[in-house]
Amino acid sequence: MNRLVSNSIFMMIRASSSSSSMTFSISSSINGGSRILASGGVSSPETHPLSVLMTVFRRNMTSSPSSSLKERENKEIETLKERENKEIEKIKEKDDDSVVSSYWSIPRNEITKPDGTKWAWNCFMPWETYEADLSIDLTKHHVPKTFADKFACRTVKLLRIPTDIFFKRRYGCRAMMLETVAAVPGMVGGMLLHLRSVRRFEQSGGWIKALLEEAENERMHLMTMVELVQPRWYERLLVLVVQGIFFNCYFVLYLASPKLAHRVVGYLEEEAIHSYTEYLKDIESGAIENVRAPAIAIDYWRLPKDATLKDVITVIRADEAHHRDVNHFASDVHFQGRQLKEAPAPIGYR
Numbered sequence: 139m140n141r142l143v144s145n146s147i148f149m150m151i152r153a154s155s156s157s158s159s160m161t162f163s164i165s166s167s168i169n170g171g172s173r174i175l176a177s178g179g180v181s182s183p184e185t186h187p188l189s190v191l192m193t194v195f196r197r198n199m200t201s202s203p204s205s206s207l208k209e210r211e212n213k214e215i216e217t218l219k220e221r222e223n224k225e226i227e228k229i230k231e232k233d234d235d236s237v238v239s240s241y242w243s244i245p246r247n248e249i250t251k252p253d254g255t256k257w258a259w260n261c262f263m264p265w266e267t268y269e270a271d272l273s274i275d276l277t278k279h280h281v282p283k284t285f286a287d288k289f290a291c292r293t294v295k296l297l298r299i300p301t302d303i304f305f306k307r308r309y310g311c312r313a314m315m316l317e318t319v320a321a322v323p324g325m326v327g328g329m330l331l332h333l334r335s336v337r338r339f340e341q342s343g344g345w346i347k348a349l350l351e352e353a354e355n356e357r358m359h360l361m362t363m364v365e366l367v368q369p370r371w372y373e374r375l376l377v378l379v380v381q382g383i384f385f386n387c388y389f390v391l392y393l394a395s396p397k398l399a400h401r402v403v404g405y406l407e408e409e410a411i412h413s414y415t416e417y418l419k420d421i422e423s424g425a426i427e428n429v430r431a432p433a434i435a436i437d438y439w440r441l442p443k444d445a446t447l448k449d450v451i452t453v454i455r456a457d458e459a460h461h462r463d464v465n466h467f468a469s470d471v472h473f474q475g476r477q478l479k480e481a482p483a484p485i486g487y488r
């Protein structure tokens with residue numbers, strides 16, 4: 139930023155002999171001055187960057203610069219530079235992570251945890267964290283009644299076969315890969331409802347938020363799992379292919395029949411609960427080491443500091459049960475011939 143301001147000033151001095159380039163130099167300097175003020179600087183009329191620049195401008199226009207005048211100008215420029223450096227230092231002191239760009243600086247306010255320690259995450263904030271509802275019924279199953287229900291249930295059961303063959307009992311890896319898929323439906327549904335709301339000038343009944351919330355929650359599951367299991371190159375490739383296929387298939391399915399789309403996700407979530415239950419069994423039997431919970435999980439689910447992998451899988455499984463209920467509920471609303479906006483969206487389950 140200081141380089142930009144000094145460049146502007148030097149440009150202006152050079153431009154004093156050319157009236158055509160004078161306007162550009164002044165406007166650039168004005169913007170520079172505004173930036174300093176925006177970053178928290180306090181300037182008196184004498185030391186305001188605009189005042190300094192106007193003084194230099196006037197002198198250049200009225201008289202030829204003498205050596206003493208040049209010295210004074212240089213001094214003023216140095217003062218300006220020093221002051222700007224101080225402003226940058228102030229911002230850096232306030233938040234080491236803030237980015238000071240050439241155009242604007244966006245310092246973040248100090249965010250702390252309830253215990254007073256500094257908040258470590260940029261990807262989510264303390265007010266987005268929650269305690270999972272561990273009292274949720276994990277055994278609930280939507281008994282398929284209609285042809286669409288049976289189709290959805292069978293499709294999910296069929297999809298489970300290649301997953302079982304590929305991952306076997308490598309539940310960490312399995313969970314990580316499946317979360318890359320699980321984070322898609324909420325985003326697709328939320329996006330399509332958003333477009334519908336905008337297109338038809340109508341409210342969504344809170345369902346856009348509910349579905350995007352689900353997508354974000356699933357993505358946080360993935361961010362947690364990736365701390366525990368590092369994907370290999372061929373797994374990354376598999377995610378690329380699967381996401382490309384699944385996103386497009388689900389997009390078309392949601393356009394054609396949101397009732398069926400939500401039912402499919404409801405059954406997928408039932409399978410996710412089953413997978414996480416098996417994961418927990420392996421942790422309890424010692425087949426999988428019950429390592430310490432990743433820091434991101436401790437903060438996101440407000441877990442105790444000594445939380446373990448078992449605690450993390452337990453809260454993730456509770457989330458999946460919630461997604462199951464939300465999606466079966468959404469499908470039921472459609473099944474009754476109603477629109478989602480007519481039923482209150484289950485927002486804020488956290």
Ligand SMILES: [Fe+2]
Nearest residue numbers: 317320356359
């Ligand atoms: Fe998940």
Ligand SMILES: [Fe+2]
Nearest residue numbers: 320407458461
């Ligand atoms: Fe889920």
